[in-house]
Amino acid sequence: MSGIRIDAIEKRFGAARALEQLTLDVEDGEFLALLGPSGCGKTTLLRIIAGLETQTSGRIFIGGRDVSALPPRERGLAMVFQNYAVFPHMTVYENVAFGLRMKGATAAEVNKQVERAAGLLHIEPYLERYPAKLSGGQRQRVAVARALAVQPAVLLMDEPLSNLDALLRLEMRSELKSVLNSSGTTTVYVTHDQTEAMGLADRIAVMHQGVIEQIDRPQALYERPATRFVGGFVGSPPMNFIDMPVKAGLARLGDFTNPVSTGRDTITAGIRAEDIAVVERGGLPFDVMVCEPLGATLLLTGRVAGQLARVAVRPDAVVAPGDRLNLEPSPGRIVWIDPANGKAIGQAA
């Protein structure tokens, strides 16, 4: 049992607030991704869970045990640091073995675990080298191997794959996922790469300026963002946001109308680029500015009533900049957002 419970954690650095009343539950064995832009407090939260930073207020439970005041070594977790923190005066082997040695594991056990972890991360050829003679990506893998070697119940990872090339990252990602899955390790994985979060996580927590905007399964997060920020941050291209005037419970723009329930006189429609069909007539008028063939789709960038929008159409569609298209969003997939507070309307929370 090693779920993590974060209870109303707040962290201030002087006057600046890095985390605001943050509450979060990570279930035993779950893989949770912390996703958010640079400076939103991901590392700070991770460091508080690890006990490297003291929270201003709030409590942390790991496996039901209040660890708020315990030093890092007594919290029973392992961590991969954003800047690796590989020990420069030890060989790769000794680095990976460090946690096991501290636990007093037998030589045979150390050897076995080091070899397993090194194999997983493809660093066997470097085991006798010193970190100074490794590339950034190799060092990063040493840092991950060092954390995996101790077979922790809770694993905290701060952008552990950020320095790998695209191909290796994809491979490492799937290996990490299968290893952590089979060992049932509770994982908190920090990243600002949303495809990584989508691919790896059981659930994603999207952070923004020290608060969690939404926690949900990747697909739900993608389809039903709770706020405008989430819609714009998750998914590539980001969600389109089109403001529409509302009259008598009906949002209307061009020939497109849709009943909405709002007291305001404008509403923002959040629409994914691929949830839009091109129709003969009616719908939203769309002036094409740029066409980008992406292989699987053709991505059009243009304007709807002066507002920037992106539409994904079939790759063989014949469109040129300057064309005017008529767009019909599929009504069921539109996320209606209150423009005043950026929150989605009528969504079961």
Next chain:
Amino acid sequence: MSEATVSIRLRRVMFWSGVAMLCAWVLVPIYLIALGAFGGRAGVFRWPKNLLPWDSGLAAMQAFLAVEGVWTAAVNGALVACLTMLFSLLLGAPAGYALARYRFAGQDAFRMLVVLTRAFPLAILALPLTVTFIRTGLYDTPLGVALVHTALALPFTALVSSSLFMGIPRELEEAAWIFGCTGLQAFRKIVLPLALPGLAAAAIFSFVISWNEVFAASVLTVRNRTLTAYLLTVLAESPLHFRFAGGFLLILPSVIFIFAVRKYLFAMWGIANR
């Protein structure tokens, strides 16, 4: 010959002449002192100088070493220097660690204060210090001199070790904590090995500071003189070649010491040590 090879050649010539100059800067004075020390009474005044300093052999040196009290003074000086090294490291390194790792109110002022202690003229302190030392029984003991020398060397060790510890990323220690170390274990297993070369260098410098210091050593001792203080009093009226022999003996320990730990010094300066 292309322009590139010319410029490479030029650079090589400049490099080696730079090396030669630096070597000469250090070695020529030592060489001249050695000439004086081993050249005997006549050698000191002879011109042109002999290239090899051995013409009167070790006579002057032996004569000098036979002077009463030189050996005890040398042993005293070494003892004081070692004590200074020990104290300034034991006190300075933790101070440096605190300056590097913890934020506390008045930190910058403290840092400034550490340097300011060097600005305090020792001459003003001499009388009260002597009185105090006589009262406490520290007067004329190696320990007493070592304490004053520690005060002189401490700002240096504290500041050098603080910049040393600052250069060791805090995350390395944090990683050690995560993987099961207590604060002390993390310090011993991670910080100390990484800081050792620099600490060794700082220790040697405090040794040298103490070994060369003459004022406090002269004022605070009567019979248990350090070599520097002893030479100052005894050799003032000695023949020149004796003084050279004394000077040579003074230089020797520093040179040997630095040679012995050159590996660490090189490591501190980022030069590969294999």
